[in-house]
Amino acid sequence: MLTATAIAHANIAFIKYWGNRDETLRLPSNNSISMNLANLDTRTRVTFNPNLKADTLTLNQIPQAGSGLERVSDFLARVRALSGVPHFAAVHSENNFPMGAGIASSASAFAALSLAASAAAGLTLNERELSRLARTGSGSACRSIPAGFVEWQQGTGDSDSYALSIAPPDYWHLADCVAITCKAHKTTGSTEGHALASTSPLQQVRVSAAPQRVEQCRSAILNRDFAAFAEVVELDSNLMHAVMMTSTPPLLYWQAPTLNVMHAVRRWREEGTPVCYTIDAGPNVHVLTPQRYAQEIEGRLRQLSGVEDVLVAAPGGAAQILQE
Amino acid sequence: MLTATAIAHANIAFIKYWGNRDETLRLPSNNSISMNLANLDTRTRVTFNPNLKADTLTLNQIPQAGSGLERVSDFLARVRALSGVPHFAAVHSENNFPMGAGIASSASAFAALSLAASAAAGLTLNERELSRLARTGSGSACRSIPAGFVEWQQGTGDSDSYALSIAPPDYWHLADCVAITCKAHKTTGSTEGHALASTSPLQQVRVSAAPQRVEQCRSAILNRDFAAFAEVVELDSNLMHAVMMTSTPPLLYWQAPTLNVMHAVRRWREEGTPVCYTIDAGPNVHVLTPQRYAQEIEGRLRQLSGVEDVLVAAPGGAAQILQE
Numbered sequence: 180m181l182t183a184t185a186i187a188h189a190n191i192a193f194i195k196y197w198g199n200r201d202e203t204l205r206l207p208s209n210n211s212i213s214m215n216l217a218n219l220d221t222r223t224r225v226t227f228n229p230n231l232k233a234d235t236l237t238l239n240q241i242p243q244a245g246s247g248l249e250r251v252s253d254f255l256a257r258v259r260a261l262s263g264v265p266h267f268a269a270v271h272s273e274n275n276f277p278m279g280a281g282i283a284s285s286a287s288a289f290a291a292l293s294l295a296a297s298a299a300a301g302l303t304l305n306e307r308e309l310s311r312l313a314r315t316g317s318g319s320a321c322r323s324i325p326a327g328f329v330e331w332q333q334g335t336g337d338s339d340s341y342a343l344s345i346a347p348p349d350y351w352h353l354a355d356c357v358a359i360t361c362k363a364h365k366t367t368g369s370t371e372g373h374a375l376a377s378t379s380p381l382q383q384v385r386v387s388a389a390p391q392r393v394e395q396c397r398s399a400i401l402n403r404d405f406a407a408f409a410e411v412v413e414l415d416s417n418l419m420h421a422v423m424m425t426s427t428p429p430l431l432y433w434q435a436p437t438l439n440v441m442h443a444v445r446r447w448r449e450e451g452t453p454v455c456y457t458i459d460a461g462p463n464v465h466v467l468t469p470q471r472y473a474q475e476i477e478g479r480l481r482q483l484s485g486v487e488d489v490l491v492a493a494p495g496g497a498a499q500i501l502q503e
Numbered sequence: 504m505l506t507a508t509a510i511a512h513a514n515i516a517f518i519k520y521w522g523n524r525d526e527t528l529r530l531p532s533n534n535s536i537s538m539n540l541a542n543l544d545t546r547t548r549v550t551f552n553p554n555l556k557a558d559t560l561t562l563n564q565i566p567q568a569g570s571g572l573e574r575v576s577d578f579l580a581r582v583r584a585l586s587g588v589p590h591f592a593a594v595h596s597e598n599n600f601p602m603g604a605g606i607a608s609s610a611s612a613f614a615a616l617s618l619a620a621s622a623a624a625g626l627t628l629n630e631r632e633l634s635r636l637a638r639t640g641s642g643s644a645c646r647s648i649p650a651g652f653v654e655w656q657q658g659t660g661d662s663d664s665y666a667l668s669i670a671p672p673d674y675w676h677l678a679d680c681v682a683i684t685c686k687a688h689k690t691t692g693s694t695e696g697h698a699l700a701s702t703s704p705l706q707q708v709r710v711s712a713a714p715q716r717v718e719q720c721r722s723a724i725l726n727r728d729f730a731a732f733a734e735v736v737e738l739d740s741n742l743m744h745a746v747m748m749t750s751t752p753p754l755l756y757w758q759a760p761t762l763n764v765m766h767a768v769r770r771w772r773e774e775g776t777p778v779c780y781t782i783d784a785g786p787n788v789h790v791l792t793p794q795r796y797a798q799e800i801e802g803r804l805r806q807l808s809g810v811e812d813v814l815v816a817a818p819g820g821a822a823q824i825l826q827e
Contacts, residue, residue, distance in 0.1 A: 380712055381705050381745060388704055417753060421705060421745030429741060431766065435759035435808070442755065484759070 181227035181264060183298035184503055187290035187323045188495035189219040189276065191355050191465045193412045193457060194389065194396050195419040196319055196331065198376030204337050205318040208376070209389035211331045212396050213322045215348065215495030216355055221287035222501070223272040225255075225295040231267035238272050254289065254316045255296060261312075262300035270296075276490065277359065285369065289316030290323035290498045298500055309498070310341035318373070326497035328400050330393070348494035351403045354473035356466040358480045359488040360436035367430055369460050372423065379426040385418045405469065409448065409455035412467065416457040423460070432460055436485025440464040443483055452476070505551035505588060507622035508827055511614035511647045512539040512819035513600065515679050515789045517736045517781060518713065518720050519743040520643055520655065522700030528661050529642040532700070533713035535655045536720050537646045539672065539819030540679055545611035546825070547596040549579075549619040555591035562596050578613065578640045579620060585636075586624035594620075600814065601683065609693065613640030614647035614822045622824055633822070634665035642697070650821035652724050654717070672818035675727045678797035680790040682804045683812040684760035691754055693784045696747065703750040709742045729793065733772065733779035736791065740781040747784070756785055760809025764788040767807055776800070 190213040198208040234252040236243040243251075255268050270292065274284055293313040297304050304312065306325055314321035314331075321341055322329045327348035334340030376382045392415050399408035423430040437458065444456045444466055454468040454476055468476045473491050480489045514537040522532040558576040560567040567575075579592050594616065598608055617637040621628050628636065630649055638645035638655075645665055646653045651672040658664030700706045716739050723732035747754040761782065768780045768790055778792040778800055792800045797815050804813045 380708050380742070384704050384708050413753070414749060417748045418704070421749055424741045425738060425745055427738075429737070431762075431769070433762055434766070435762045438755075438757055438759045438762055442758070445755070 181266070181299050181301070182224065183295045184222065184224040184501045185291045185294035185298065185498060186220050186222045186501055187287045187294065187498035188215040188217060189221075189284065189287045190215045190319065190322045190329065190495075191457065192319065192322070192459065193400075193408070194393050194415050195459075197373060197419045197422060198382055198386065199318070199373050200333075202374060204340075205314050206336065206340050207318055207331065207333045208382070208386045210333050210393045211319075211322070212345070212393060212400070213319070213329050213331075214353065214355065215323060215327060215329065215497075216492035217348070217495035219276045219287070219357075219490065219492050219495075221272060221274050221284065221291045223270060223288070223291035223295045225268050225270050225292065225299040227264050227266040227268045227299055229266045231269060234267045234270065236270045236272070239274060250316070251292065254292065257312070257315060258296045258300050258302070262297070262302050264300040268296065268299070285317040286319040286323045289313050289320035292316060293320065293324070294498045294500060306497070307341045307343075311337065314340060317369075324498050327494050330397065344497075345397055346400055348496055351400060351494070352470040353494060354468055354470045355492045356468065356473055356476050356480055357490040357492065358436075358440045358464045358466055358483070358486045359490065360440070360464065360485050361434055361462045361487070367460075372430055372460055375426040375428070375430065376422055379422040381418075381425050382422045385422050405453040409453070409467075412457050413455050420458065430460075432458070432462060434462040434485070436483070437462045437464055439483050439485055440466065440480065443479070447476075447479070505590070505623050505625070506548065507619045508546065508548040508825045509615045509618035509622065509822060510544050510546045510825055511611045511618065511822035512541060513543040513545075513608065513611040514539045514643065514646045514653065514819075515781065516643065516646070516783065517732070518717050518739050519783075521697060521743045521746060522706055522710065523642070523697050524657070526698060528664075529638050530660065530664050531642055531655065531657045532706070532710045534657050534717045535643075535646070536669070536717060536724070537643070537653050537655075538677065538679065539647060539651060539653065539821075540816035541672070541819035543600045543611070543814065543816050543819075545596060545598050545608065545615045547594065547612070547615035547619045549592050549594050549616065549623040551588050551590040551592045551623055553590045555593060558591045558594065560594045560596070563598060574640070575616065578616060581636070581639060582620045582624050582626070586621070586626050588624040592620065592623070609641040610643040610647045613637050613644030616640060617644065617648070618822045618824060630821070631665045631667075635661065638664060641693075648822050651818050654721065668821075669721055670724055672820055675724060675818070676794040677818060678792055678794045678800075679816045680792065680797055680800050680804055681814040681816065682760075682764045682788045682790055682807070682810045683814065684764070684788065684809050685758055685786045685811070691784075696754055696784055699750040699752070699754065700746055703746040705742075705749050706746045709746050729777040733777070733791075736781050737779050744782065754784075757782070758786040758809070760807070761786045761788055763807050763809055764790065764804065767803070771800075771803070
């Protein structure tokens with residue numbers, strides 16, 4: 180049987196990916212840095228089957244059609260081309276977290292799919308090759324392949340644009356307390372959003388100073404320097420949202436509770452608690468803090484107006500094949 | 504008696520003033536465009552009196568000391584130097600709107616003070632001279648001197664940095680529905696905020712493309728083209744807040760209700776109502792709409808979560824001397 184199952188974690192970007200140099204190959208405008216999120220997972224089984232007349236996809240047990248299936252099918256076509264396996268595939272994928280609300284479900288989804296599909300097709304890809312393959316499905320998925328704290332090197336083209344681990348999961352005992360402010364699906368998906376980045380007059384400045392922020396963030400992680408980390412992470416998040424809200428049309432992902440959390444986090448830090456925020460393309464707020472503060476921060480977040488739930492994640496490992 | 508009373512309106516900037524080329528002279532980094540707000544007024548009486556041992560200031564009948572008084576006293580020193588009147592002055596000033604929450608109280612205050620103090624001291628200044636004088640007290644005050652729709656020309660120095668009317672108040676029947684989201688005083692005043700503008704990596708881009716936005720906004724006003732007006736006004740507001748939130752330290756003036764209003768305004772416009780928002784250095788949202796929609800918009804704003812009050816203002820006239 181040409182089948183395999185893989186699991187991959189969501190990741191949260193500390194230095195953001197927003198905008199591509201090449202939309203088709205998903206070559207990003209700048210390097211980015213992220214942390215995998217243990218326990219926020221996508222689990223995907225892929226079975227290539229000569230009896231299938233088309234690719235099929237179930238997501239959380241619901242059969243998918245339209246653009247979601249099409250994107251997966253385009254991706255599987257790449258795996259067929261690489262492996263020589265000609266069959267269509269059945270894909271079953273499950274997330275254990277709410278989709279489309281700012282936790283990058285497409286990252287863990289395409290990372291798990293890359294690993295499961297390539298293994299099912301009999302390919303033996305190394306980590307860099309897997310990361311490149313995942314990138315072609317969803318840019319940030321390349322960062323969910325390696326373990327722990329990860330840097331996506333934008334590279335010069337397809338062959339050297341992949342993510343590498345810069346520190347293992349247990350290197351720094353950081354927690355991501357994800358304040359879920361709205362379970363509704365966001366209105367503009369990331370793929371369309373990336374294509375709008377270049378319409379903002381601010382994107383070029385964001386991109387041109389990204390190398391310094393990447394450097395500051397990598398150093399802060401390697402030195403476990405929370406104060407330096409907080410400063411660059413919040414600045415980078417604010418810069419991305421500045422680009423979003425000044426693109427044409429403007430993208431305003433923040434909702435009222437998003438701002439409540441941002442203000443609260445800043446107040447807590449001013450009062451002496453090591454804590455900072457970062458926000459992806461959605462209304463949820465990722466609140467980062469050393470693990471010893473995580474329970475306290477989770478409790479405080481739950482008190483805030485508009486916070487519906489809080490998920491707490493430690494640094495996660497690499498994408499893995501599951502033996503069934 | 505060396506006394507005079509003047510009234511000036513607050514103004515709302517459509518193309519924002521944020522950051523100075525010269526902090527002392529308050530020479531701005533870019534031209535700005537605004538509309539005076541009828542009925543949102545400061546009324547100020549100035550009396551130069553040989554018996555006074557120091558300048559005095561009452562604001563809404565409360566005697567002031569400290570930095571507020573000092574700023575007024577520095578300003579009066581300029582009027583003394585210009586006029587040769589050596590006496591200290593008693594200043595009584597009253598606003599009919601909440602202070603420091605995003606309605607530019609310093610603009611109407613220094614415009615009224617400029618006119619009252621110069622008249623009390625026997626100076627006869629023309630509109631441009633008055634606008635220059637007001638500018639030295641608070642930059643945006645220069646825009647509350649001329650009538651209606653106003654452009655502040657940044658100029659090359661003190662002598663040619665003043666505001667001019669580009670259209671009289673009745674030229675375009677626009678209304679500003681000010682959604683008051685929070686009556687508390689903001690935490691960072693505009694004067695300190697302006698000084699932080701240059702610490703944002705985005706300020707230079709905002710400033711360098713300002714001439715095009717000024718041109719677009721002026722044309723939209725002169726053509727009474729609401730769609731073109733809405734686009735440039737929201738972009739310019741978002742650009743200023745992008746600069747604010749990426750300065751060091753970051754300034755985040757928006758509160759949760761601010762975002763509720765922003766999202767609602769955008770939804771209403773998508774549904775076909777001509778309406779747009781702009782936000783100054785505070786949490787209130789100025790919602791602009793043709794006057795025939797103002798009552799409808801006021802009602803809708805009052806339904807939104809966190810909106811405490813709505814003030815509706817038509818285009819206002821020039822600063823004026825009051826005969827008492």
